Amino acid sequence: MSENCSQNCNSCSEQCSERKEETDFSEKLHEMSNVKKVIGIVSGKGGVGKSLVTSLLAVTMNRKGYHTAILDADITGPSIPKAFGITEKAAGDEFGLFPATSKTGIEIMSTNLLLPRESDAVIWRGPILGGVVKQFWSDVIWTDIDFMFIDMPPGTGDVPLTVFQSIPLDGIIVVASPQELVSMIVTKAVNMAKTMNIPIIGLVENLAYFKCPDCGNTYQIFGESSIDRVAAQEQLPVLAKLPIDPQIAGACDKGMIEFYEGSLLDNAAKILERLGGNENENSSSE
Numbered sequence: 685m686s687e688n689c690s691q692n693c694n695s696c697s698e699q700c701s702e703r704k705e706e707t708d709f710s711e712k713l714h715e716m717s718n719v720k721k722v723i724g725i726v727s728g729k730g731g732v733g734k735s736l737v738t739s740l741l742a743v744t745m746n747r748k749g750y751h752t753a754i755l756d757a758d759i760t761g762p763s764i765p766k767a768f769g770i771t772e773k774a775a776g777d778e779f780g781l782f783p784a785t786s787k788t789g790i791e792i793m794s795t796n797l798l799l800p801r802e803s804d805a806v807i808w809r810g811p812i813l814g815g816v817v818k819q820f821w822s823d824v825i826w827t828d829i830d831f832m833f834i835d836m837p838p839g840t841g842d843v844p845l846t847v848f849q850s851i852p853l854d855g856i857i858v859v860a861s862p863q864e865l866v867s868m869i870v871t872k873a874v875n876m877a878k879t880m881n882i883p884i885i886g887l888v889e890n891l892a893y894f895k896c897p898d899c900g901n902t903y904q905i906f907g908e909s910s911i912d913r914v915a916a917q918e919q920l921p922v923l924a925k926l927p928i929d930p931q932i933a934g935a936c937d938k939g940m941i942e943f944y945e946g947s948l949l950d951n952a953a954k955i956l957e958r959l960g961g962n963e964n965e966n967s968s969s970e
């Protein structure tokens with residue numbers, strides 16, 4: 685046994701004599717659901733635009749004609765329904781729960797659809813939070829989804845770990861601000877995915893720059909970009925560098941993110957289409 689043994693064989697690749705049979709934490713998709721590709725959107729810390737990138741990816745793929753869904757796994761800080769202007773509550777029947785459908789047809793499930801009031805705080809402990817995410821996978825009826833995007837809770841704690849172990853992710857996209865990129869936070873998120881053997885599709889830098897509408901000059905408000913260096917170091921593609929754009933913030937605040945005009949994530953969409961490719965028939969559903 686290694687002297688650094690963490691007693692967790694699932695996150696260790698050592699073939700030592702003490703190795704125990706691996707536990708299968710995977711959760712079964714609802715039998716009436718069909719989800720082809722599942723992409724997790726992660727960030728090292730909160731507030732860097734993970735929900736925004738999740739929303740824009742779903743919108744971009746939806747515009748390209750794919751049936752898309754968002755599973756909002758950010759249980760304690762759900763911001764997806766607000767960005768899409770969804771105020772209705774989730775409905776269900778004896779078979780399961782139904783996601784809400786956005787104005788342009790994106791299917792969404794979030795704790796905000798279950799709480800009596802949007803402003804209610806979610807005061808649940810880790811295992812309950814993880815349980816809710818699993819139920820969003822196993823108890824919700826997701827009909828013919830080409831791409832599901834999971835807005836992960838920030839960081840590398842208990843709930844992201846539960847998602848990594850219980851939902852069959854086809855890949856993750858890491859979102860970071862320029863400030864995070866100079867710290868170890870991104871590397872930690874990348875390393876967590878690597879440890880769990882989850883493919884990393886690429887990096888998105890949010891809040892990368894601001895283009896002044898008056899003079900046209902570009903300012904790197906949160907510091908000089910280091911995404912190219914970090915991407916080279918981790919051998920990952922850069923999917924996008926997103927500007928600070930008041931129209932984005934306005935669209936989120938007004939629940940109109942679907943109508944934000946822009947093609948900021950077209951490069952990411954091309955990579956996702958390739959990921960879908962002919963493998964689309966190999967559903968990740970059960």
Ligand SMILES: Nc1ncnc2c1ncn2[C@@H]1O[C@H](COP(=O)(O)OP(=O)(O)OP(=O)(O)O)[C@@H](O)[C@H]1O
Binds near residue numbers: 734758928937
């Ligand atoms: N590029 C941007 N330009 C303008 N506003 C932005 C941009 N990115 C994010 N915002 C705004 O910043 C706020 C936080 O973004 P978002 O909710 O996507 O972050 P997050 O990483 O998901 O945070 P948390 O993990 O805490 O939920 C939102 O109000 C969003 O509209």
